[in-house]
Amino acid sequence: MKLYIAEKPSLGRAIADVLPKPHKKQQGYIEVGNGDVVSWCIGHLLEQAEPDAYDDAYKKWRLEHLPIVPETWQLKKKPNTSKQLTVLRGLVKKATSLVHAGDPDREGQLLVDEVIEFLKTPAKKKNTAQRLLISDLNPAAVKKALNNLQPNSDYIPLSxxxxxxxxxxxxxxxxxxxxxxxxxxxxxxxxxxxxxxxxxxxxxxxxxxxxxxxxFVSKPFYEVLAHLQTQQQETFTAKWKPSEACRPYMDEDGRALVKKLAENVVSRVQGKMGEVTKLEKKNKQQAAPLPYNLSSLQIDGAKRFGMSAQQVLDTCQALYERHKLITYPRSDSRYLPKEHYAHRGSVIKAIANTSSSLNQAAVNADQSLRSKAWNDGKVEAHHAIIPTEKSSNVDRLNSSEKNIYELVARQYLCQFYTAYEYADTVAEITIAGGLFIAKAKMTLKLGWKVLFPKSAASTNKQTDAEKELAAQLPTIKKGEQVLCQQAECIEKQTQPPxxxxxxxxxxxxxxxxxxxxxxxxxxxxxxxxxxxxxxxxxxxxxxxxxxxxxxxxxxxxxxxxxxxxxxxxxxxxxxxxxxxxxxxxxxxxxxxxxxxxxxxxxxxxxxxxxxxxxxxxxxxxxxxxxxxxxxxxxxxxxxxxxxxxxxx
Missing domain, CATH: 1.10.460.10 (Topoisomerase I, domain 2)
Known part of the structure; x- marks a missing residue:
């Protein structure tokens, strides 16, 4: 009899679902049609023994006992899961071979390994145990993993x-x-x-x-803006960049701290002609963001929806275990194995069927594209969090589940959109010996950013000065003369972190x-x-x-x-x-x-x-x-x- 030991019941049920029928559900395990058995842990069944397990004197906290260092480490049964440990004890004894099906990470490896060790499993049975690595609970993915069992001994260093x-x-x-x-x-x-x-x-x-x-003590600093006009009567704004001679009057961030210095610059350049002394224009590309690992998903969940890290994790667990809509969520990787690329069509179709708000984005995805996300060299125990090939009625999801699923799905769809393309222009204008900088960024092609429309709220947060500085530069060329129609000194305050x-x-x-x-x-x-x-x-x-x-x-x-x-x-x-x-x-x-x-x-x-x-x-x-x-x-x-x- 082959015994599969999963990390938790949901994983055990997913394994049993693809094994031969009929099934007999027993207390703490499932017998499958060919005589094999699937059982499970319920998270950690064991925990480190308390100090008093090593010496009764340690029940009372005393400074003279410290540091307490066990000579021989002891594990003990967790009271609330001891019944399941008893079930596993009997099954391990009967089994002719074992399959370790802990989660695909270091903790998942140890969790099952320590049970096998604690139950005093014979060396031969322990040494021939196999490892089943599952990151997607849908039947097709589980079947594939079952066909790719590896020696559990290969994962001893993780444990x-x-x-x-x-x-x-x-x-x-x-x-x-x-x-x-x-x-x-x-x-x-x-x-x-x-x-x-x-x-x-x-x-x-x-x-x-x-x-x-x-x-923190806030201090004032001063900026000078020059409002310029070209010979074609077009206008733009440039900001003064203090020279090295101003260093004694600046902070470590290069900001002018003396108001008279800034006012002197205003009086010198007001109404004067300036020259475009340097002009650089570069076309650039920004590749799509990689699919999520857990931390990056938690960060975006907090930013977008005000969710705590624990709320995001709990939601991910529900999407993974209950709904089977995303892959293993406790991943630290943002990359995917190359062989996963072959499943892109099914995943994209599942997104279209599950999320009405992403349906058109899925339809428009160019499946001939291949981002840098598919990289075997960057994938270790588990891969990035992505949608599975399963579709679901979105009404089955609560608002948090829907929000997190759509974050994961949108990030996956990004991999099938072209790069964001833009032109960066930097102009240096010299006026009365002072250097002013004007910058502009013009979108050439939205690419993947079409999936992330800017909200009106974020646009409205810009100050008038920021909007003016971000405006597109007129057509200018190096050596061109421009008029400083107006210069102004703007007082700002340093801000605490x-x-x-x-x-x-x-x-x-x-x-x-x-x-x-x-x-x-x-x-x-x-x-x-x-x-x-x-x-x-x-x-x-x-x-x-x-x-x-x-x-x-x-x-x-x-x-x-x-x-x-x-x-x-x-x-x-x-x-x-x-x-x-x-x-x-x-x-x-x-x-x-x-x-x-x-x-x-x-x-x-x-x-x-x-x-x-x-x-x-x-x-x-x-x-x-x-x-x-x-x-x-x-x-x-x-x-x-x-x-x-x-x-x-």
Missing amino acids: VSALARSRADWLYGMNMTRAYTLQGQKVGYQGVLSVGRVQTPILGLVVRRDIEIAN KHFSDATLLAAMTGISRYVQDSDIRKILKDTDGLGTEATRAGIIELLFRRNFLVRNNKLILATDAGKGLINALPESATLPDMTAQWESVLDGISKKEASYQHFMGGLLQQLSGMIEQAKATLPDGLRGLSSGKPAGRKFKKKPAAKRSYKK
């Missing part, structure tokens, strides 16, 4: 990487949380001061941004290299996933809200006093993304056989010991007089993020 991350998160989070919670109690704070390798640097980003805004929103915080997490201090790490991070993973980011952000470290103010995300107090108490290295970036870099190396588990864990333990000693020597005075409203727990328990990943 080891996820295991290292799980154990490291336990060590770091449990020890640091106990240390700072106990120190917080000494200054009267009774809440749990949760610390994690990802959650804390995210909180640090928000805290530092809030402090920067609070301390904006508070984070769901969209910008996710963008910061995925583009974390911008916030990393070490240049070597920054260079590495440009090619990695950023802070956290596609599957965990939403859950980690929500954890910070539940811990009362973050609050929402309309669409803005702000740090609470407790959040600020914790960040100020921690060593700086714990609040910056540098450390977790280094972790992710090594964990990625483990999954590619470029780094070792032992080296990673050894370095972590050395670093953790130093941080615990620092915690013991520091009181979090910024938390005096504050209360989370929740009593500090006596047990440190990690709940699964997004139903299966440990909080970080």
Whole structure:
């Protein structure tokens, strides 16, 4: 008997649907017509044991116990899913061969592997297990995956990487949380001061941004606009570019800070003739945006519909599992395998049948085009999120599901539209020794942008000056004389950075290299996933809200006093993304056989010991007089993020 072990029931049912009939549905599994069986996990069936499993003394939180480091790691059954683990125990024992059908990522690999290991599966059965990789729950895609089973042993590095991350998160989070919670109690704070390798640097980003805004002092700066007329009586506007001689009166962004300087320029050029001293016109192209991965979809979902990262993820899961309208949503890739190109006609037809608003866009798609999205070299465990070949009645979808489906579908259709073409023109005009710049951008061919019409609201947000500067330049040539009919000095104020929103915080997490201090790490991070993973980011952000470290103010995300107090108490290295970036870099190396588990864990333990000693020597005075409203727990328990990943 062959036993298929899926990550969750919906995936198990999708596998069984394409296996021989008749089926017998049993408690926790399905028997198929040829005698094989399909069963499933329900997310993680196992979790890291609590510290008191290693020593009963650890039930009471004490500083002298820290750091707690298990000699032999233990997993325990999760109480709410232990019944399903018992079902799998009996099936694994009866099975002659196993098929691992976890989700196609590191966590999915570990999730099933740890069950097989925990059940003490005989070595021969374990070593001959096969791997089934499914990213699309529709029958045709599942059948294709079943015909392409691979040795599960090929994916051991993925599992080891996820295991290292799980154990490291336990060590770091449990020890640091106990240390700072106990120190917080000494200054009267009774809440749990949760610390994690990802959650804390995210909180640090928000805290530092809030402090920067609070301390920001706005300063005036000045721009000079010259309203010019050509010999053919056509008009356009150019902006003054201060010269190097003005450097002492400018800020680091090249803005003039002295009003008299700008007013002097106005008086010098007013009514004077100028000359077009340089003229550059270039025709350019912009390729269609790539299909979505989860983070880019969450960012657009926040921008377009005000959805949180968790809401987008939950909606994607419904579209994937319940409706089967999109492919695997927890993907970190924005590329597609080349063989997927052959299915474009069916996918486009499904979009046309499912979304009335995209029907014409699907009809107009040029299926002879092939964007750079199809690239086997960029696809690893899973590919970009795209629509499946299944059609559905849009009335079956709620508004969130419809919105997210259409985002995914529109992004896919972009791949079958030509590039956006435009002409960039830059003119330099010299007037009375001063340099003025005029720029224009003229659309030549909308291409894929026809799928993204600009709203009137976004157009109306432009100021009159911006609209004038963005206007098309008249036909001018180098050496031509122009008249400065009018010059004006415009006073503006420097603006503080904006508070984070769901969209910008996710963008910061995925583009974390911008916030990393070490240049070597920054260079590495440009090619990695950023802070956290596609599957965990939403859950980690929500954890910070539940811990009362973050609050929402309309669409803005702000740090609470407790959040600020914790960040100020921690060593700086714990609040910056540098450390977790280094972790992710090594964990990625483990999954590619470029780094070792032992080296990673050894370095972590050395670093953790130093941080615990620092915690013991520091009181979090910024938390005096504050209360989370929740009593500090006596047990440190990690709940699964997004139903299966440990909080970080």
